[in-house]
Amino acid sequence: MQGENQLVELHVTGMHCNNCALSVHKMLEKKGYQNVFVSFANEEVKFTADKGLNVNNVIQDIEGLGFKVQQEEQGFVKEGFLGKIEHKFIFSLLFTLPLFLHMFLPFHWLHNPYVQLSLCLPVFVLGCAYFGKSAINSIKAGVPNMDVLIFVGSTSAFIYSIIGTLLGLGPNYMFYETTATIITLVLLGNVFEKRSVTQTTSAVKDLMKIQVDSAVRIVNGQAERVDINQLKIGDTLLVNEGDKIPTDGDIVWGDASVNESMLTGESIPVEKGKYDAVIGGTILERGSIRMLVTKVGNKTVLAQIIDLMKRAQAAKPPIQRLGDKVAAIFVPVVIGIALLTFVLAYFAFDIGFRQALLNAIAVMVISCPCAMGLATPTAVMVGLGRSAKQGVLIKGGDTVEEMTNLKYMVFDKTGTLSTGKFKIRDIKSELSDIETATLIHGLESYSNHPIAKSLVNAFANREKRKIVFTQVKEEKGLGIKAMDSEGHRYQIGSKQLVEDSKELGNYDVFLLRDDELVVRIAIDDEIKAGAKELVQTLKGQQIIPVILSGDRKEKCDALAASIGITEVYAEKLPHEKLELIESLKQGGKVAMVGDGINDGPALTTADVGVSLGDASQVAIQSAKVVLLNNDLQSITTLLKIGKHTLLTIKQNLFWAFFYNIFAIPLAAFGFLSPMLAALAMACSDVVVIGNSIRLKFKKL
Template sequence: MTDQLVELNVTGMHCNNCAISVHRLLEKKGLQNILVDFAGEEVKFSTTDETVIPQIIKDIEGLGFHVVDDVATHREKFYQKIENKFIFCAILTAPLLLHMVLPWHLLHHPYIQLALCLPVFIVGCLHFGKSAISSIRGGVPNMDVLIFIGSSAAFIYSLAGTIQNLGEQYQFYETCATIITLVLLGNLFEKRSVTQTTSAVKDLVKYQQVDARRIINGQVEIINAGEVKSGDILLVNTGDKIPVDGDILEGNASVDESMLTGESVPVEKQKYDSVIGGTILQSGNIRIIATKVGSNSVLAQIIDLMKKAQAAKPPIQKLGDKVAGIFVPTVILISLITFVLTYFAFGGTLQNSLMHAIAVLVISCPCAMGLATPTAVMVGLGRAAKNGVLIKGGDTIEAVANTKYIVFDKTGTLTTGTFALRDIRAQGSASIETIRGIVTAIEERSNHPIARSLVQQLKGQPQQKTILKAVSEEKGLGMRAEDVEGNHYFLGAAKTGTDIAYNLALYKNQQLIAEIAIQDDVKPGAANLIASLKKMGVVTVLLSGDKQSRCDTVAQTLGITAIHAEKLPDEKLSIIDVYKQKGKTIMIGDGVNDAPALTKADVGVSVNDASHIAIQSARVILLNTDLNSLLFFLQISKHTLVTIKQNLFWAFAYNIVAIPLAALGFMSPMLGAFIMAFSDVVVIGNSLRLKVKNVRS
């Protein structure tokens, strides 16, 4: 049986500790390829037995979470909303706090206080208690355990004092209610803050939610973009969002592709050009044929890529996860020790001992540690995506730290990849029209920049059409083909020793029939990029399959001293391996022949218009043609990693300082609850600074 990928929408997970609970539950069930994203409210796993899915859903809901059909359309019931729970509890908690400052006798009556506190305590039990008990059963106690124990201890202690009429010193109803109310407030802030950290994906999803004008029998009908099928003919007018990926059948247009590339300058499109769903038609009217719809579209793949990236953990997060996993039992133990020492060793009263122990429970915050890394990663990846840099995983951010070498492919990476056809020199009896036809027929089957440039420039020139029945691409060598008459062709790099101006050669049945001269220009900004990298202490390397003379020319223009020319894909692998042994290495390329090297490097980066294989092999995709996007990638990665470290420092430091202060009696449970409620917000707020922070430094 084959593995089936199961995707569930799960609400109610508010931090990484919740995600760990679900992850461990699924591990115990023996499931594979588990991915839990608390911020995106998604749980994915693979199984060979579909019959276990209903039970798994039941077990997840048993942990206190909710499995829904669609998070976007799911509407919580009135009493389930965190906002309404907080308002309800705040209204009842306010009089309990007022009795401490107002001389109203009625508010001091124990049964009045019990009546005000009991509804708040019930809300707390339903909100925190169910989650706490379920997390203990699942073997991963969460923060709700601490809140539930602390508020319950205060309530039960006060209830016992009220029943036995022991006096005001036994009345801590305001402590119980305030703990619950303030933690609900913290959860409310946390929910809204986490929503902001995932805004990049949600913004991209909005681009999918548009209408389309489908043309059927000359009539136009309005449908949802999700209903478009491959092959449908669509009309797109000025100001419309292009609903799906497609090719232009008629018309010209200026298209704003900034949502995809971060480039604000519109791109001019004409007949046969491709357009991407979600981009905006600024001017013009076009008819397109839908080519990629649903999950196959570029936008859908980017959204899926970002979701996976946000869920991928950097190695630095493992420390936080390990500590969060043992944090709750440790805090409970510290709380018990605090009570025992305060009451028995130091002769404290029962009330003081209990309050110190409760303060330890409520001031502790494993959520801050759980949120430290994923929130920073989400904001960092989101900002990168909005600037045309797709990063496959939070672990990539840490992988580029302290990069020593950046290895560049030449063609299409440091050079424009738009090759100017200078001349075709026929050899033998073949006519120039026949040669053009053969070259066009072969290169139409390739995605290499040289091939695309040749096809574009030969289009419209007189040529004799050649019909091919088989074409194959050999990495780093060229293209082989066979026509319907059985002739064999090879089009690739010219042999060493021939005229360097003619850098391509066409062979028919192993006989040279043409030499082709093409020229590639250095990309604008490439020299500034290399200079900037040198200032950062990075060693730049040129690694290409092209001729030594052309590589030397490009390297000299840009100021690169380390050059490896005329290298086949397997040789590129060996060279990357050598640099990796010396230090952390990034490889940047765009072609099929770069794919192995991109995979081999510590981090592979594919540039705009890269081949599909290169994109699959790389961990970073630069959608913007501007090479400065590479600098932005390095800078946003650096600042994201700095933010993660700041968050972890704050989370650890907060608990290291706060727990002893609470144990020694310097903080009341109410003050502890107030501080704890905002510790998560501080961590998330620091992460949100990445949205506006100047990272170009």
């Protein structure tokens, strides 16, 4: 019998590219762990394993690959001076500068081979510790990384120089400045890379800054400030004007204006009153409230958004598979090319051992699988971060690519293309006003459907009597079935409840008591702002808009005609919606846009499910995209960001491939020295990451 699984989360430092993350990922999968998630940018490793796993063994395996695991309980671990990549670069630079400048400075002692050896040795030892350990362990893991090329190249130059020094072969055998310069320039590239990647992950860091570390809790009428981790569900908190709301909860006293821009991108404050839900991290701009805690820790909306963002940034779009395949075989191929370069140069073209070796070293140093590994994740991070700041949560890099290849965009009607706020146009009842209000308000309060919510609000202030329902059941697409304490059976919902079509008239909601129709309600719904403009945008991008709704055909046709949609499927039950989505998928990629309440199965079945809903639903949405501000304009934003993110990925991959295709032959034919090759290699990463960062500010 398989044991219960546990989630293991580790903070791993030292991963500076996708190849590093890939080596950790493959090692963990070989060990048999499930749901492996590795993000080099966020320095996170997560996986599930059987209960009773010795985490220390896993830590040893990861550190055996050349990375460092920092456990939570260790707290802040003070690094030595050489613990940071910036300090490694400064240390190397101090020894490399005199070595490099000996060609230009009139100091004869700098030409002494033993002086050069003493200057080069500290840099070489540092390079072996940093690149060598990573290189050897990546080979053991079966995923050779860029460090193999750097280590082999710098070591070849160093060993050749040592032999020349010991045998007294003269200055033509001195490559100490080449060794030190290669290591120093690659470290410089890593510094640029680290700082650039930090910028690409700023969206997640910005969200994490929103989190509150303390709260004011009311205990026996007294206020006390406590750590956020001490809060429990059911605690009462005091939040005053200007404070951040500490966690998710419901207002039990007071009124306030709450700025929810960190979730929705909408800067206009939202008015909140008693029983309204509030989200942790939002700002109370006016008023003072007491709130009841409903969610804590990683169950809060903000915590789930942060986790969602981290996972989304690590999800690979299909276009990355090409880069991954090339990067996986790249290092062995480059070493093969370097050996071939040396053999041909020395034996076939007879250009001398020294120059042949320099050409081979230049080939290894110029090659940069890191640029290919960084091309996709950095663009995805920036694209997803930019969309999140505008209230659009995309749950994976693969979704970005799917959004750019859509053939159909299917819309639910109620709450999606329409506002979901209904007005009663007409009501015909066989019951008294009090009984009508009592039954409709009581029954519809059990549903979250927009029509139900509107009816509850409409009858909230009318006179009612008390009624007790002993059984209540909601059937998606039909309505509510219930029984009261006196044994009466009730059904309220759509026209599917009424067998005789003559009794429908121009009504939308029907109430039956003991199978007898007693109330008919006609309702009106408003078209949501921006619906017509969105349809025109979709048509301009050759995406076919479709209405798929359970509402009456006359209403769906009227709305479709007013906003320019010609393909309409009305009066569909949830299982019929699924069948239609499956049918449309035969003709191309399908996005389904719904309110996230009734449309869960259809959202999941579509290639891309897009949910318009309030922030409190984020954790339970089955969609791949969540529009936090409930605005159709966000779909246009989604399409634009998806298009430009994919374009950025393609540009990055082009430059990464083009760079290697162009640079390797130059190095092989001796047009690039190893030092110039190291500088060019460092620049290639910066170009790719810089292009990704450009997406953050680019006008869409």
